Amino acid sequence: xxxxxxxxxxxxxxxxxxxxxxxxxxxxxxxxxxxxxxxxxxxxxxxxxxxxxxxxxxxxxxxxxxxxxxxxxxxxxxxxxxxxxxxxxxxxxxxxxxxxxxxxxxxxxxxxxxxxxxxxxxxxxxxxxxxxxxxxxxxxxxxxxxxxxxxxxxxxxxxxxxxxxxxxxxxxxxxxxxxxxxxxxxxxxxxxxxxxxxxxxxxxxxxxxxxxxxxxxxxxxxxxxxxxxxxxxxxxxxxxxxxxxxxxxxxxxxxxxxxxxxxxxxxxx
DNA sequence: AACGAAACCTGCGCGC
DNA sequence: TGCGCGCAGGTTTCGT
Numbered sequence: 036x037x038x039x040x041x042x043x044x045x046x047x048x049x050x051x052x053x054x055x056x057x058x059x060x061x062x063x064x065x066x067x068x069x070x071x072x073x074x075x076x077x078x079x080x081x082x083x084x085x086x087x088x089x090x091x092x093x094x095x096x097x098x099x100x101x102x103x104x105x106x107x108x109x110x111x112x113x114x115x116x117x118x119x120x121x122x123x124x125x126x127x128x129x130x131x132x133x134x135x136x137x138x139x140x141x142x143x144x145x146x147x148x149x150x151x152x153x154x155x156x157x158x159x160x161x162x163x164x165x166x167x168x169x170x171x172x173x174x175x176x177x178x179x180x181x182x183x184x185x186x187x188x189x190x191x192x193x194x195x196x197x198x199x200x201x202x203x204x205x206x207x208x209x210x211x212x213x214x215x216x217x218x219x220x221x222x223x224x225x226x227x228x229x230x231x232x233x234x235x236x237x238x239x240x241x242x243x244x245x246x247x248x249x250x251x252x253x254x255x256x257x258x259x260x261x262x263x264x265x266x267x268x269x270x271x272x273x274x275x276x277x278x279x280x281x282x283x284x285x286x287x288x289x290x291x292x293x294x295x296x297x298x299x300x301x302x303x304x
Numbered sequence: 305a306a307c308g309a310a311a312c313c314t315g316c317g318c319g320c
Numbered sequence: 321t322g323c324g325c326g327c328a329g330g331t332t333t334c335g336t
Contacts, residue, residue, distance in 0.1 A: 037330095038330095067312090093330080107330080107331080108330095109312095109329080109330055109331075110313090110328080110329050110330065111313095111314090111329090125314095142313095143313080143314055143315070144312085144313045144314055144315090144328095144329090145312080145313050145314080146312065146313065146314095146329085146330070146331080148331090162331090185306090186306085186307085187306085187307075194330080194331095196330085196331080203329080203330070204328095204329065204330085292308085293308095293309085293329095294328095294329075295327085295328075295329090
């Protein structure tokens with residue numbers, strides 16, 4: 036669920052709360068989510084201070100003294116800041132700071148990932164080295180060159196973070212609706228003018244969603260208690276059988292490469 | 305190389 | 321009430 040706007044919202048909220056905090060200890064309850072030795076992970080983090088929190092696509096980057104902690108929330112990852120409270124069943128990483136406060140990583144599905152890499156290397160290694168730019172920074176021709184030979188449908192192209200970053204299932208549906216492009220169109224059949232419409236629509240959709248604090252579709256609490264409001268602006272996603280806001284045709288739900296996909300069969304072609 | 309499918313997980317809502 | 325099943329979805333891994 037967290038796509039670029041939700042991750043950006045988490046970034047801003049987290050930064051306001053834990054900037055300049057120094058890590059005194061780390062507890063790890065699901066070691067599979069880090070991609071290194073558990074003891075090394077804890078030892079390296081200990082003593083480092085959070086100097087900045089950045090974001091690239093859907094990744095959060097904690098800038099520490101020596102290392103970058105690169106976090107992907109995947110489907111359901113979220114953070115909470117607590118004092119001494121008891122550990123929740125779904126908290127998999129707990130960082131304790133000098134102030135006594137703790138940062139809890141909570142993830143029911145356990146899909147999230149943490150990677151710790153030296154500051155001078157993290158851009159050149161997985162998971163960030165192949166990440167594409169996000170819509171506002173992506174050059175039209177760079178984007179067009181990556182899709183123009185693809186036999187793959189445009190929707191999965193847009194979900195591919197090495198082609199364009201930041202979009203997930205919700206915002207791809209919204210982007211294609213605004214661009215008036217059907218999700219089943221092949222990448223190679225997209226004209227450059229249409230590619231421009233897609234980039235413009237993606238930028239606009241993401242910008243507005245960031246302004247509204249992202250989308251909260253699930254009923255349970257979001258990261259740090261922040262609730263987004265963009266769900267109120269969704270045009271097609273989750274709108275099966277409702278009238279298209281432009282032409283009143285019923286929105287249909289279909290599967291595209293296994294993903295639930297909402298489309299106005301009249302506006303998008 | 306390029307694509308498809310399965311895997312990673314858990315909770316929820318459904319039909320029976 | 322309880323059970324099994326499909327579904328949800330971002331990304332990696334494995335297979336073709």
